[in-house]
Amino acid sequence: MLLRVIVSESEIRRLPVEGSLSSVEELYQVLRTSLGLRGRFILQFEDPDFNNQLCNLTDIKDLPVERATLKVLFTADDSSDSTLDTCSLLSVSSGDSVKWPDPFPIPQFSHDVELQLKEANCRYIKDGSVMVIPKGLKTDILDILADSMSKITAYPERDHYEGVAKALVEKHPCLREPGSEKGWYSWFHSLKFKLGNYRQKLSAAGCPEVVINKRKGGCSKGKCVKKSKKGEVNYCPDPPEGECPENMEEKRQIMEAEMQKRDPDLQLLENLMVATFSQRRREIVGDQPPIAEIISRWPALFHERQIMAEFKRIVTVDLLESFLKGLDDLVPRILELYKTATKSGKKQSLKEILDCLGRDDTNEKRRAAFLLGLPYYISGEDPSNVIRMCDAHAENLDEAMRGMQLGILIGYEGERGAIPAEIFSVAVVVEETIVLHNIKGVAQGFAMLMGIIYCVNLEYPFAMKYSFEFIQRVVMKVKPDQASARSQREEQ
Incomplete structure (x- = not known):
């Protein structure tokens, strides 16, 4: 296929493409790799059915087979007066298009x-x-x-x-x-x-x-390399074409003001979050500010909807879908392994969790048993500073969160037990501060905790690093090929 690509009025490129293209997303990847296109954009093509008038390209089958003319429209201003849902189109194309292509398209040399x-x-x-x-x-x-x-x-x-x-x-x-x-x-x-x-x-x-890669200060040796470690695809992306820090800061301020309203415009917030993504990642990854500063500057981020959207921008994977599907696929086998491990009598905490299933064997409780039992099954891990429970009506939450740098707080009513019979709500805690609350269920709470870790660029808690690695690589299948020997052993 031979493409004529209109990047701008002064830049029109001729691009031969070997083989056939299977999707619009693959075409985005070819253009980014071959022409060096950066930022977010959509594509239009000259449609022969309408006298070569430009139409948005949404299906690769609409593209003429042998020769086609494409126009690249950069969408840095996030304006959306089109009848198409350009915001949704954008988030899909820009996320998928940066995935590493397989096979890699070898570019044209001189x-x-x-x-x-x-x-x-x-x-x-x-x-x-x-x-x-x-x-x-x-x-x-x-x-x-x-x-x-x-x-x-x-x-x-x-x-x-x-x-x-x-x-x-x-x-x-x-x-x-x-x-x-x-x-x-x-x-x-x-x-x-x-x-x-x-x-x-x-x-x-x-x-x-x-x-953002910086050497350590003082006399310490080596480098403190800030780069993707947990399968992030868009770890610290370039700003959109035509954008500057001043423009994105202005949009951040608009978003901050919108969040102060009683009923903020959710669609406006979504558009502004997309537009300021690169600036937000540059601040979080490069400056590593404390959580209080991140909440102050980016309050819109700390809601379940935005955590899921940000996670997809970073990893290009759906947070809840990958977490819950992977969890449900593994629950039967892992619970059987838990039962086998308790027969030796050495894992009393794991036995108490399994005993709770005897009284309530619902799917939600089975998910909770999987997650709460994981650190006990992976020998040597202490979850006490990562997973805590408190009475939902307790007045002194500060005491419950004392010493928690990262984890979840499970609020319960009635009998506590290894798995509380009645879970009132779950909260995510970072640096002894609740950053997300009113989460329904232990499984969703763990999913949001994983989302926060990626969105705020946090390390896994050292006390449960193997449990979190297992969740990332085995449950969610994010970079599963790089799992440590210990995580692979636990899976088996």
Whole structure:
């Protein structure tokens, strides 16, 4: 397919695309990778059914098969006078489009490089001979690949490097490494080295994701690297095209004023939260302010609806859906493992939790038993400063939260027990402060706690780090391939 892409009045690009596109989201990825497009945008295409008038592209099947003209419309101002729900369209396209593509689309190299590769590929097909790669040619190839990779993330992971190296030699077999079983291992190492150097250029240019990396002060050794650790896709994104810090600060102030109203405009808040996402992440990730300051500057964030929306912007995964579905899939097997573990008589706390199910075996109680029992099943973890319970009518909440840096507070009525019979509400606590309350149920409370951890860029509580890793990687399936040996053992 051949695309004519109108980026602006002064920039109109010709872009050949190999193979067929399966979705509009895949097209977004191709444009971001090949043309270096940043920020949020929507696409329009010249529709031959309407005399080539522009129409919004919502289905890839609407696009002409062989040649098509696209127009890129950046949406930095978040205006929405269209009859389409552009806000919803935007959040989907911008979230999905930054996922690492598989397979990675190898970009077009400069004309002279492509000519050399074409001739060498012909020789490879003819007699299997690989190319003796001149140093300058290899540098040109690595520069283009590093630029394309950094437009997705400045910190690719090992499987990303491997995927790019593999895609490179599949597209240009003449570049295979002689004598190597895989044929691309040297390219893997060269890419890692090149990206390290390329990040220095990005830092000098002011790339937010790289600038926030700071060395420790004083005499301590090493670096305090602030980068994605828990599967964040949009960890510290660039600001939208055409936006500046002053504009986003103005929108933040509008949002802050709206939150002071008795009945704030929820749709306006949603639009402003999308528009100020990059500034919010830059503050939270880069400055690491205390929770009180975050609540003061971003009060709209601390509501269940916005926690879920922010989590999806960061991870591109639905928070509640991934949490509850993963939980329900695992509950039967994990509860059986709990029962087996209690037969030795060493896990009394776990036995008390299971005994509660004998009196109330509802799905909600089974979810609660899974979550409350997890730290006891994973030996050596103490949940006392992360999971606490208090009488719903207790007057001294400060005492109940004393020493809690991060966790959930379960308010109950009547008999307490290992799983309270009547749970009044659940609250999320950060730095001895309730940041989210009136949550219905233990499972939803844990889901919101995970959402807060991502939205405010917190570390997992050290006392329950394996439990939280298990929830992230095994239950929610966020970066499941990087689970520690201990988490994999507990799953089995």
